[in-house]
Amino acid sequence: MRTIKLFSVIVILSAITSFSWAQTVSQSNKSLYKAFEMSASEGLNLQAAAKVGIQPVYGIFGIGTQFLSEDYKWAFGLGIGTHLMKQEKQSLNLEYMIYHVNQNEIWTDNYNNLQQVKLHYSRRLGEKVSVFGGPSLNLNIAENKESFGHTFESTFAPYDIYSNIGDNHTVKGWVGFTLGIRFDK
Numbered sequence: 001m002r003t004i005k006l007f008s009v010i011v012i013l014s015a016i017t018s019f020s021w022a023q024t025v026s027q028s029n030k031s032l033y034k035a036f037e038m039s040a041s042e043g044l045n046l047q048a049a050a051k052v053g054i055q056p057v058y059g060i061f062g063i064g065t066q067f068l069s070e071d072y073k074w075a076f077g078l079g080i081g082t083h084l085m086k087q088e089k090q091s092l093n094l095e096y097m098i099y100h101v102n103q104n105e106i107w108t109d110n111y112n113n114l115q116q117v118k119l120h121y122s123r124r125l126g127e128k129v130s131v132f133g134g135p136s137l138n139l140n141i142a143e144n145k146e147s148f149g150h151t152f153e154s155t156f157a158p159y160d161i162y163s164n165i166g167d168n169h170t171v172k173g174w175v176g177f178t179l180g181i182r183f184d185k
Contacts, residue, residue, distance in 0.1 A: 033053050047062055047180075056083050071155060130181070130182045137176075138176050140172045
């Protein structure tokens with residue numbers, strides 16, 4: 001758990017650093033990367049993400065909701081990404097995201113975390129518009145011990161191919177797919 005918290009701090013600092021660098025770099029610099037995307041997946045049914053950085057690494061801020069379930073869930077998160085391949089008409093991106101998942105309330109006090117590794121292939125449709133899609137590896141880690149006066153049980157995972165219930169945390173993992181549209185420069 002300590003490793004996850006440490007990595008979370010590193011991702012947050014990386015996103016802030018990428019944003020700071022992006023503000024100081026001239027708009028004409030071709031290494032500047034800015035993008036906004038909207039997508040759908042099985043975990044976060046609708047999501048939006050803003051990306052900014054200096055190529056090849058960029059920071060990501062994302063927000064999403066899972067509305068195709070019995071109870072209301074929303075999440076926000078930070079991440080880091082890179083272009084494995086970037087050509088004029090297509091690209092291949094590898095991204096890592098950490099989300100805090102809120103369930104049935106505006107803010108969930110319990111630890112309820114979604115971690116994703118995404119591999120997205122995108123194809124350019126116009127000067128600034130691309131469609132993208134690709135697989136994701138998902139891991140939902142939720143605190144299951146009694147805290148804040150109740151026992152918390154996360155229902156975020158749409159299904160699981162890996163599950164482990166420990167004394168303090170429940171872990172569920174699954175493979176997913178994301179499809180979306182990107183507006184970038």
